[in-house]
Amino acid sequence: MSAHCKTVLASKVSASFRNQIKADIKERNIRPKLVGFLANEDPAAMKYAEWTSKTCAETGVEFELRKVNKQDLEEEITEANEDKSVNGIMVYYPVFGGKQDLYLQSCVSELKDVEGLCHKFVYNVYHNIRFMNKEETMKCIIPCTPLAIVKILEFVGVYNTVLPYGNRLYGRTITVVNRSEIVGRPLAAMLSNDGAKVFSVDVNGIQVFTRGKGIHLTAHKVEDIDAKLEEVVPQSDVVITGVPSPNYKLPTALLKDGVIAINFSSFANFEEDVKSRASIYVPSVGKVTVAMLERNLLRLYDYQNNITEQ
């Protein structure tokens, strides 16, 4: 049965982005600088930092990892915001773990926020606002993991390019198991803004995101629904998981035949036999996320140098 399932690795999805970034940097003879702040002892964060460093070296981006004390992080960010030699800033979360991390996300200058996690960028995702400025010459930075997942969905053909831009997920049903403020909730909003019906699942319950008609906004709407995972997963064309636990396994028996299964947790959230049901299985997304970080970095480099679209 597993012969029918195609496993798509993040390295394959990210290749074309990496090549494009590398060529762009070489052609323009520039050397954008990304600073990563590490203030925790999380081995997953350390591994992610190593990847970032390696990928940056390959593509021509200068990456500097700064290990700092938690209590000094805010001031270190403030200094990097003001340092003209720094083009992009990222932080390995969690730092404090609670609401204070959301505060820190907004301390990064929007002109250097490669992760797209400051309030303005997250707000713009929810409100489907695609430009940073009124003149519409500067596209918004989009939170990098949700953006990576969108790029994967494009790569595996979930976005229907026959449909007009902004409507390419129309008719798709997608379940996202994770509703964090940095990945799951913005991702659900982005997918529904593109026309999908999205079931957003977390321990507190299930919400459905659809493209509603706001009075001012052509953005998604959200409703709490009284449903179980067992009811929403079997309806879903795509199931995306991001549960940060080695023990969580989404039961393969719930998946519909031919489903597209994508896992963005650092733990495998699908069971080993997921390929018996899935048509496409993407076991991790990290390398695409790093490519999106670099893509965002180049965009911000241009904005810092007043290079904008006409």
Add this chain to the structure above:
Amino acid sequence: MSAHCKTVLASKVSASFRNQIKADIKERNIRPKLVGFLANEDPAAMKYAEWTSKTCAETGVEFELRKVNKQDLEEEITEANEDKSVNGIMVYYPVFGGKQDLYLQSCVSELKDVEGLCHKFVYNVYHNIRFMNKEETMKCIIPCTPLAIVKILEFVGVYNTVLPYGNRLYGRTITVVNRSEIVGRPLAAMLSNDGAKVFSVDVNGIQVFTRGKGIHLTAHKVEDIDAKLEEVVPQSDVVITGVPSPNYKLPTALLKDGVIAINFSSFANFEEDVKSRASIYVPSVGKVTVAMLERNLLRLYDYQNNITEQ
């Protein structure tokens, strides 16, 4: 023994502010409008809304309570941001309870944020930035409960007016039992920015806030310390509590003789015999908070009408 302790009621502290606001509104013949959004069923929030309504009516502010569905709140805030007839916006928290509430706080326009909870205002408190604009004509809005507590500390003589502005808590040791993002943490920063040594206590441990010397900032610094409540409370000239539980009681035996005890929780966090040790006891702060909301509203009303300090 309790004859030595003076109980100071919030209504007494707030009286002069209320009178000043009332006179100002009458003299200028204006009618600023405050909108409060209630999206929970919390009886404490309902009570606070009733107080706000009553106080506003007395002072000449138009208060409108809007009961909304949680999922509609963000769009309701966006509409109120754009509605020129609305001068101030407040939200009764908690709404979702987690990080999403911090996201909502930053959805309120800074020109209407009477609670002072959007990222810019909270950031400015931490960085001791006192103006909203470069020209230094628009003072920042300060988070209203921490501001109310500062006004109480001024009223009861903890701020030493003989010392220069910005240094009037020099030499004071203060314990704050609560390190929430909306009260405890900004309060600790504000008090240390004014010169105090502040022990900030929560379930995760104790931090000490002092006025450090940042490279760019003349703002506080924070250190985690390995100390117990039993060690820090007896050193403190002022003890401020805000534990949202009916079961929490700070032991009177820990308080030093003559301490100033202030409770901002809706539950009594001090034991009944607190007056046997305290010189001044402030059992609640809510009415001062409402006065500060109105004060912030008037300031924002002026900014909206381009009336700034010269």
